[in-house]
Amino acid sequence: MNKLNIRKAEKKDAELILKFIRGLAEYEKLSGEVTADEEKIQGTLFTENPKAECIIGYAGEKPVAFAIFFHNYSTFLAKYGLYLEDLFVLPEERGQGYGTQMLRKLAQIAVERDCGRFEWSVLDWNKPAIDFYKALGAKPLNEWTTFRVDGKALKDLAGGK
Amino acid sequence: MNKLNIRKAEKKDAELILKFIRGLAEYEKLSGEVTADEEKIQGTLFTENPKAECIIGYAGEKPVAFAIFFHNYSTFLAKYGLYLEDLFVLPEERGQGYGTQMLRKLAQIAVERDCGRFEWSVLDWNKPAIDFYKALGAKPLNEWTTFRVDGKALKDLAGGK
Numbered sequence: 001m002n003k004l005n006i007r008k009a010e011k012k013d014a015e016l017i018l019k020f021i022r023g024l025a026e027y028e029k030l031s032g033e034v035t036a037d038e039e040k041i042q043g044t045l046f047t048e049n050p051k052a053e054c055i056i057g058y059a060g061e062k063p064v065a066f067a068i069f070f071h072n073y074s075t076f077l078a079k080y081g082l083y084l085e086d087l088f089v090l091p092e093e094r095g096q097g098y099g100t101q102m103l104r105k106l107a108q109i110a111v112e113r114d115c116g117r118f119e120w121s122v123l124d125w126n127k128p129a130i131d132f133y134k135a136l137g138a139k140p141l142n143e144w145t146t147f148r149v150d151g152k153a154l155k156d157l158a159g160g161k
Numbered sequence: 162m163n164k165l166n167i168r169k170a171e172k173k174d175a176e177l178i179l180k181f182i183r184g185l186a187e188y189e190k191l192s193g194e195v196t197a198d199e200e201k202i203q204g205t206l207f208t209e210n211p212k213a214e215c216i217i218g219y220a221g222e223k224p225v226a227f228a229i230f231f232h233n234y235s236t237f238l239a240k241y242g243l244y245l246e247d248l249f250v251l252p253e254e255r256g257q258g259y260g261t262q263m264l265r266k267l268a269q270i271a272v273e274r275d276c277g278r279f280e281w282s283v284l285d286w287n288k289p290a291i292d293f294y295k296a297l298g299a300k301p302l303n304e305w306t307t308f309r310v311d312g313k314a315l316k317d318l319a320g321g322k
Contacts, residue, residue, distance in 0.1 A: 040239035085234050107319035117315070121305045139310075142306060147291075148302055
C-alpha cells in the first residue's frame with residue numbers, strides 16, 4: 001500500500017477542489033448538476049467558522065484524493081458525529097489503498113474530536129462499495145430513508161403555501 | 162391552527178431540551194439509548210460556534226415542541242443544506258399543526274441562510290409521517306443507504322486494524 005500524505009485543504013486549494021468535484025461528477029455521470037465554482041467553495045469551506053471541511057490526499061506531490069465532511073449530531077448522545085459527504089480517488093489512481101487511508105484518517109479525526117459516530121451514504125446498487133464498507137465494520141441503517149425539499153417546494157414550505 | 166411562538170434555544174434551556182430528548186426517546190421506546198445530560202447539551206449546542214442548533218416552539222408560555230438541526234453540505238452545489246436531526250411535539254399536544262409550523266420555520270431558516278436543500282430522515286415503516294412529508298413537497302432519496310461505524314469498529318478503523 002502506497003502511503004498517502006493527507007492534509008487539511010486551504011483556501012488556495014479551491015481550484016484543485018473544484019477539479020476533484022468535477023472529476024467526481026464526471027465519474028458519476030452527473031456533470032450537469034455541478035454549479036460549484038471557486039468562489040462558492042471559498043465562501044463555504046474557507047470562512048472563519050466553516051461547517052464543512054475538506055482534506056486532500058497526496059501521493060508524493062500529486063493530489064490523488066479528496067474528501068468533504070461535516071459534523072452531524074446525535075440527540076440521544078448529545079454528541080457530534082462525523083459525516084463524510086464525498087470521497088473521491090482519481091480513477092487512474094485506484095487499487096492502491098488510497099480510499100482506505102482516507103477513511104482511516106476521517107475515523108481518526110472522528111475519534112480525536114470525540115465523535116460518537118462516523119457515517120456516510122452509498123447508492124444501493126454499488127455492491128463493491130457496500131461490501132468494502134461492511135468489511136471495515138460499517139453497518140447499514142437500512143430502515144431509514146432521507147427526505148429532501150429543495151427548489152420551489154422549499155420556498156413554498158418556507159412561505160406557508 | 163394554534164400559532165406557535167418559535168424561538169432559538171439558549172444555554173439556560175438545557176434542562177428543558179433534556180426533557181424533550183427523554184420524551185422523544187420514551188415515545189420511540191428507546192429510553193435506554195439516551196446518554197445525553199445537561200452538561201453535554203451545553204457543551205455541544207451552546208459553545209461559541211456550535212455546529213448544531215435547537216429551536217423550541219411555545220404554545221402561549223408552554224414549550225410543546227423542539228427541533229435539533231445542523232448544516233450539511235452539497236459538494237456539487239458548493240452550498241450548505243439544512244438537516245433536521247430530530248423534531249418532537251409533546252404527544253398530548255399533537256393534531257394542532259405544531260409540527261407543520263416547526264417544519265415551516267426550519268424551511269424559512271434554510272431559505273434565509275441560502276441553503277440549497279432541507280432534509281431529514283424517517284423510519285421506513287412510519288407511513289403517516291411519510292405521507293405527510295410527501296404532501297409538503299418532500300421527496301424520498303430511496304436509492305441511498307447510510308452506513309455507520311461506531312464504538313469499537315470506529316476505534317479499530319482509526320487505529321489501522
